[in-house]
Amino acid sequence: MSLLKGSLLDFLRGIGGQVRLLVATPRYVVILFLLLGGAWLTADVYRERVVRDAPVVVIDEDGSHLSRTIRLFLGTCRELRVIDGSAGGDREDLTSGRVAAIVRIPADLSTRIKRGRPADVLLTVDGSNILVARNVMKAVAKAVGTVSAGAELTVLGRLGVTGDRAMATAVPIALVEDTTWNPSTNYTIYLVPGLLFCLLHVYVLTIVSSVFLAGGPRGASRRAGALVVCLAAGFAIGLLFLYAYLPRLGLASSSPAGVALPLLLAFLGTDTLLALAISAVVPRPLTALQITIIIAMLSLMLSGITWPLDRFPPLLAAAGRAIPFTPFISAAQAFLHRPTALAELDGHLAALGRQAAAFGGIAALAASVRLAIGLAARRRAA
Amino acid sequence: MKTLTVFFRSVRDEWTRVLTRAPSVVVILVGLPLFYPLVLSWLYSADSVVERPVAVVDDDRSALSRRIAFDLDATPEAAVVLRPATLDDALRDLEEHRVEMVVWLPPDLSARIAHREQADVRVWVGAANVLTYGIGYPGIVNVVSNLNAEIGRDRLVVAGVAPQAAANRVLPVRTDTRIAFHPTLSYGSFLVPGILLLVVQQLMLIGLALSAGYQREKGNASEGASERPWAWLWGKLAGQAAVHVAGMLFILLVVAPAFGWPFRSTRSVLALFGLFMVATAPMAVLFARFVPDRQAAFQVLMYLTVPLLMASGFAWPRDQMPTWIRDVSSIFPATPALQALRSISMRTGDLGVVRPQLELLGWQAAGWTLLAAFAAGIEAIVRRVSGRVSVPSP
Numbered sequence: 042m043s044l045l046k047g048s049l050l051d052f053l054r055g056i057g058g059q060v061r062l063l064v065a066t067p068r069y070v071v072i073l074f075l076l077l078g079g080a081w082l083t084a085d086v087y088r089e090r091v092v093r094d095a096p097v098v099v100i101d102e103d104g105s106h107l108s109r110t111i112r113l114f115l116g117t118c119r120e121l122r123v124i125d126g127s128a129g130g131d132r133e134d135l136t137s138g139r140v141a142a143i144v145r146i147p148a149d150l151s152t153r154i155k156r157g158r159p160a161d162v163l164l165t166v167d168g169s170n171i172l173v174a175r176n177v178m179k180a181v182a183k184a185v186g187t188v189s190a191g192a193e194l195t196v197l198g199r200l201g202v203t204g205d206r207a208m209a210t211a212v213p214i215a216l217v218e219d220t221t222w223n224p225s226t227n228y229t230i231y232l233v234p235g236l237l238f239c240l241l242h243v244y245v246l247t248i249v250s251s252v253f254l255a256g257g258p259r260g261a262s263r264r265a266g267a268l269v270v271c272l273a274a275g276f277a278i279g280l281l282f283l284y285a286y287l288p289r290l291g292l293a294s295s296s297p298a299g300v301a302l303p304l305l306l307a308f309l310g311t312d313t314l315l316a317l318a319i320s321a322v323v324p325r326p327l328t329a330l331q332i333t334i335i336i337a338m339l340s341l342m343l344s345g346i347t348w349p350l351d352r353f354p355p356l357l358a359a360a361g362r363a364i365p366f367t368p369f370i371s372a373a374q375a376f377l378h379r380p381t382a383l384a385e386l387d388g389h390l391a392a393l394g395r396q397a398a399a400f401g402g403i404a405a406l407a408a409s410v411r412l413a414i415g416l417a418a419r420r421r422a423a
Numbered sequence: 424m425k426t427l428t429v430f431f432r433s434v435r436d437e438w439t440r441v442l443t444r445a446p447s448v449v450v451i452l453v454g455l456p457l458f459y460p461l462v463l464s465w466l467y468s469a470d471s472v473v474e475r476p477v478a479v480v481d482d483d484r485s486a487l488s489r490r491i492a493f494d495l496d497a498t499p500e501a502a503v504v505l506r507p508a509t510l511d512d513a514l515r516d517l518e519e520h521r522v523e524m525v526v527w528l529p530p531d532l533s534a535r536i537a538h539r540e541q542a543d544v545r546v547w548v549g550a551a552n553v554l555t556y557g558i559g560y561p562g563i564v565n566v567v568s569n570l571n572a573e574i575g576r577d578r579l580v581v582a583g584v585a586p587q588a589a590a591n592r593v594l595p596v597r598t599d600t601r602i603a604f605h606p607t608l609s610y611g612s613f614l615v616p617g618i619l620l621l622v623v624q625q626l627m628l629i630g631l632a633l634s635a636g637y638q639r640e641k642g643n644a645s646e647g648a649s650e651r652p653w654a655w656l657w658g659k660l661a662g663q664a665a666v667h668v669a670g671m672l673f674i675l676l677v678v679a680p681a682f683g684w685p686f687r688s689t690r691s692v693l694a695l696f697g698l699f700m701v702a703t704a705p706m707a708v709l710f711a712r713f714v715p716d717r718q719a720a721f722q723v724l725m726y727l728t729v730p731l732l733m734a735s736g737f738a739w740p741r742d743q744m745p746t747w748i749r750d751v752s753s754i755f756p757a758t759p760a761l762q763a764l765r766s767i768s769m770r771t772g773d774l775g776v777v778r779p780q781l782e783l784l785g786w787q788a789a790g791w792t793l794l795a796a797f798a799a800g801i802e803a804i805v806r807r808v809s810g811r812v813s814v815p816s817p
Contacts, residue, residue, distance in 0.1 A: 169611075193592060
């Protein structure tokens, strides 16, 4: 009974000590500040959500009604900011990064169309930033395509083909797009949840790993208390991200708390076990911390949220799948963006469960081996 | 003891007491420039994203619908990996990430085309990953556009237009796109050079802080380090400089060429990295002054990487960021260095083009040095007044 009471007291002391450590030690306060501040900054970078107003020089050599229409349509694209061609538009503007693209409308554009010949609008785009380049190409193709379809409809009208028939001739197959989960191809949806939860992942791994450093709590009960605090701290910050940081950017979870919170808890619990396993296997606590943080820093790249897993070398893909962040962020992309039932995410939960079992098993095995070695050494000494 | 004596003693001791005796410091100084660049380069070695998995639900089962599926599969952007029996099955495949796009060819597709009516092809795309969306979706757009041109031309011929004239009349205004500097628009070449630069930054920040923390823990700092802690840190930095430069050269002259990461001019990139390291050096000294032990170096400084990369404008246009982020990020050398790197890795090897960024790096080098000197001055005054300091001294 007294053993149980003593363990319970140690557990509570572990909780108290870890709470003091996290909120009253300058180092951990700085880490918390960097986590919350860094997450705020990272999220705010994408506050505009979509690429807009990329500077594009339009050189209108034709000066016709048609070319002015193209220019007008380009000007209405949210992605583009049209700059008058007389202000520049040579290769140097592209090289210096002053403009993202140059659109040149040839002098014979309207003449060629009138004579029944096709004409090209030349788009030269700076490909060095692929994100801006893709958006510019899409916007210009859309604007020119719309004008082109209009020109074709005019020709069809002259041929006596009008109304729906004309539309069916100009565009026989209409592509109806349903951009599931991210209707406006919003970069906030694409990147911010991953970045925020990756920072949380780094934080939880860091504080759990730090429990085992010299000067940390001694004894299983105290350490268990400290680990509970680490888990609770990670969960509290996860809630802050889910229900304050993300909604501020218009990214409120589409699924109820009953879906998001169990996944968050499973993720953080598995993270705790990962750090525990590394600390149990690696004899030196500082080396264990270094390894843990190095794994944590690679997690974003290895998770597949930016670069798809099928393009990874197989070994790195396997490494990515072994990190708790990967199944969690994949599940988060589902439950954040569409109403999801917990049962639909059982694959992700199962992946986290397998990881947790593996990390827990490794930690237990390493602890048993250490215990056995300790007992053997004691026996030899006796 | 004179400042210069402490400095030179610290340079010597960095090699005799740290780099030859502290495995935890050496592992990071050697491992960071070896491990991270190689792993990241290997990760992105495919460079481009192609063949995005698509499910096609063909409820039409006509020659036209089979043609669409075949053409889509033939594009480099998409690969038809599933042909579910129902649309519900396909949407489940999309939700469970087995495919990234679902193309539904409705039962009346060919009948409507035969009756010269407009037909719909419906597409569901998982746009949560903008990168894969930007690859896969244009695949189906191109297939349908080409097919539209073909069908439209045939319809004009039926309406009495000569075949050649009909071909010219279909979508008469076209976009001729030339992609300058980076024609493949590949993701690896776009991202990796920037990360390599940040590895150099972390090597300097963590390397110095770790070494300072080690000596503080062990209590074996150079003689005079307690009285002249700043000279001691500058000496340590000078002692480590050869390792930092070796790491940088390994990254730029071995890793980057081995994986084909684009650098227009090696000389310009070396100059940029050199200036970046000069600007980062006083920042590293300032940070190391407040790091009490080895753990803190790791626990704290790792958090700088992601926010600095995001706020630098390397990927997301800086003019679309809030002013406060532009102001905060312009303090750090990574911001102008990453912007300049974007230019000289892709656009041109001419350093003249990135002169504003190089000038800012120069100002930052001066600014961080002054800040470090100011902090040293404040510390000296506090020491004199109170006889103690609040920051850790060796």
